[in-house]
Amino acid sequence: MLYANADPFLLHEPGGHLDVRVARYNALDNRRVRVEGSRWVPGPCTVKLEGARAAGYQTTILAVLRDPHHGAHARAWVARLTACLRVSIKRRMGLSPDAYGLEVRLIGVDTALGAPENRAGAPGEVGVLGIVTASSQPQASEIGKLINPFVLHCARTDDEELPTFAFPCSPATTGRDAPYEFALNHVMRPVLVITLAPLIARLLRIR
Structure with a gap:
């Protein structure tokens, strides 16, 4: 249910x-x-109709925060990182925020629930998973390349020195191609039913 x-x-x-x-x-x-x-x-x-559709094209990027200061303030860091990325993507690629999707999840902090997460802890390291969704795979890949240095060196405030975080693999970005989402889940009452078999048989007899 x-x-x-x-x-x-x-x-x-x-x-x-x-x-x-x-x-x-x-x-x-x-x-x-x-x-x-x-x-x-x-x-x-009635008949049951279900359907799925491509939800854009995705590229992911993965980094790791091991610095205790940034790990303790990971959500504030993500807010600043996202704001900086929006400005850079607009300036360098001419894309407004509604033209692509950008999500940053913190592995060990709020990966499953995101903002509604209410558990607090102090993990030894925090994984940073960036998910880019765009209208084409080349565009998603280009955004991934653009955000690469920000994920690696973004400081939490203007008064701090630039940190250096870790990429667990190289290249740091991975193309995921097209993810799919449910687009139709509906029970419909048929209005007209056409049986094709008699029509095909009649056409064969004519020929």
Whole structure:
């Protein structure tokens, strides 16, 4: 009910929908759950449509922060890094922020959840994963090359000396090609159904 479904209580499928608004979930043990009270509601004949589309083209870059000062202030560093990158990409490539995607995730800090992460800690090192999404692979790769020196040497403030971080591999950037995302998940009632077999048979007889 939670997977790829807009409503966690109503699941629309061909021929009706599953209603679990009054369902009861009881744990029988550590591996089994008994579900009672679900109701199948018959409906008109429908078809399920699902689809995916390319969500641009991506290049990633990976660096590692081992400096305790920058590791302790990693999120503030990312905010400054991102602001500097936006300005540089606009100046050197003429791209506004809405023409590409730029995301920086901190491995060991907030990789899974990003901004909503509420756990705090002091890891010995922090991985910096930059994800660039653009309209073409060459453009994504070019942005990756442009941000390379910033990820390696960006200081947290103007008053600090330029640091040097680590690239765990060379080249630091990797082209990922096109990632895909769900673009269609819909139950549709057919309006017109055309059977092609009789039409093809008739055309063959004519020839």
